[in-house]
Amino acid sequence: MGEEPLIAVGAHDAMSARLIDVSGFDAVWVSGFGVSAMAYGLPDLNLVTMSETLDVTRRIDAVTSLPVVVDCDNGYGGFGNVVRTVCEFERAGVAAVCIEDNLFPKRNSLYQGAAIRELVPTKEQARRLRAAKQAQETDGFVLIARVEALIAGHGVEAACERAVAYAEAGCDAILIHSKDKTLQQIEGFLEAWGTTGLDVPLVAVPTLFPDFSATELKQKGFAMVILANHPMRASVQAMEETLAKLSGDGRAADVDSAIAAVDHIFELVHTREAIEAEEAEVR
Numbered sequence: 053m054g055e056e057p058l059i060a061v062g063a064h065d066a067m068s069a070r071l072i073d074v075s076g077f078d079a080v081w082v083s084g085f086g087v088s089a090m091a092y093g094l095p096d097l098n099l100v101t102m103s104e105t106l107d108v109t110r111r112i113d114a115v116t117s118l119p120v121v122v123d124c125d126n127g128y129g130g131f132g133n134v135v136r137t138v139c140e141f142e143r144a145g146v147a148a149v150c151i152e153d154n155l156f157p158k159r160n161s162l163y164q165g166a167a168i169r170e171l172v173p174t175k176e177q178a179r180r181l182r183a184a185k186q187a188q189e190t191d192g193f194v195l196i197a198r199v200e201a202l203i204a205g206h207g208v209e210a211a212c213e214r215a216v217a218y219a220e221a222g223c224d225a226i227l228i229h230s231k232d233k234t235l236q237q238i239e240g241f242l243e244a245w246g247t248t249g250l251d252v253p254l255v256a257v258p259t260l261f262p263d264f265s266a267t268e269l270k271q272k273g274f275a276m277v278i279l280a281n282h283p284m285r286a287s288v289q290a291m292e293e294t295l296a297k298l299s300g301d302g303r304a305a306d307v308d309s310a311i312a313a314v315d316h317i318f319e320l321v322h323t324r325e326a327i328e329a330e331e332a333e334v335r
Contacts, residue, residue: 057270060121062280064090064287069112069120070320071283079147079276080116082109084123085160086284098157102128102137110144119147121196121278126154126172131180138184138195148194150227150255151184153177153201153214161203161229161260169204174214178221185222196255197223202230202237212244219252225276227255235261235272242273 060079063069064086072080087108088096105124113120122141127134134151141149152158155170172180177197185195197218201211215226230237238261245254253275258264266277290311297307318324 055270057266057274058276059266060276060278062086062278062283063112064284065108066111066115067320068283068287069118070115073116073118074320077118079119079121080112081278081280082112082120082122082146083280083284084125085281087123090284090287096158096160098125098128102133102140106140106144109141109146113144113146121148121150121194122146123280124149124151126156126158127151127180127184129156131176131183134180135184135187139187139189142189142193147192148196148224150196150198151181152198152227161200161231169200171200171204171206174217177214178217181218181223182221194224195222196225196227197221198227198229200229202228202232202241208237208240208244211241212248215241215245216248216250219250223252225253225255227257227278229257229260231260233261233263235264239272246273 058078060081061072061075061077062081062083062085063072064083068086069080082105084100084105085096087105088094088100091108092100092104094100102124105122109120109122124137124141127137133156138149138151153172153174155172159169171177181195181197188195197215199211199214199218201207201214211228215228219226228238228241230241232238238256242254254273255276255278256269256274257278257280258269259280264272269277294307294311297310298304300306
């Protein structure tokens with residue numbers, strides 16, 4: 053691993069992916085939460101299908117040169133669904149997918165309200181991930197296994213047991229998630245993981261422990277940090293504030309100073325280049 057962690061940022065559409073690209077990050081994370089909420093206006097409860105997520109992913113991948121890592125939830129169903137999901141996204145040309153062990157239909161890890169959280173049994177999830185990895189057609193494609201044991205309240209020992217099983221099934225990286233803002237649970241996991249002798253890279257999503265920087269997380273043992281939903285949340289807040297101002301007198305000038313110039317949007321989608329190419333022979 054390098055001195056600095058890889059930093060991926062969550063995209064929910066093509067424009068957010070392009071902005072992540074030009075901002076100098078290492079990778080684009082296609083957020084399942086973001087796709088559900090922003091592309092379809094639905095809660096993140098497995099209501100968006102594999103093919104719908106794949107459609108959004110293709111649009112995102114088309115506008116960025118960065119590696120694209122896709123949040124594929126729990127593979128959208130059972131054993132065969134997981135295998136097919138991995139195959140379809142690999143064939144689409146993305147760099148990696150992440151599969152979690154939440155039982156279908158899933159519950160979003162960030163949801164703070166009351167919800168029944170059930171996980172796929174460890175042996176069954178390892179069987180699914182092993183089959184998906186064996187179906188892989190290219191050497192460079194990466195399968196990340198997401199462990200939800202800490203989110204579900206099963207404790208550090210159970211989380212480490214799952215992580216070991218998924219690594220031994222052939223997964224290329226392990227994403228460990230927790231709601232503990234102090235990072236004590238994560239540090240307990242890291243201590244237990246360190247005794248396994250496995251060198252599979254670890255991935256962090258610090259939405260619920262935001263005070264820790266990517267550098268600090270790298271020092272603790274994480275190879276990759278995913279800032280999963282911040283562009284989505286920034287977009288919603290900015291749109292709400294703009295619409296609130298417009299709902300007064302309906303005067304466009306009231307919001308001009310706080311929104312992107314039209315010319316900037318033209319620039320981001322390469323309007324000038326497209327016109328020049330189209331009109332080249334005419335001239």
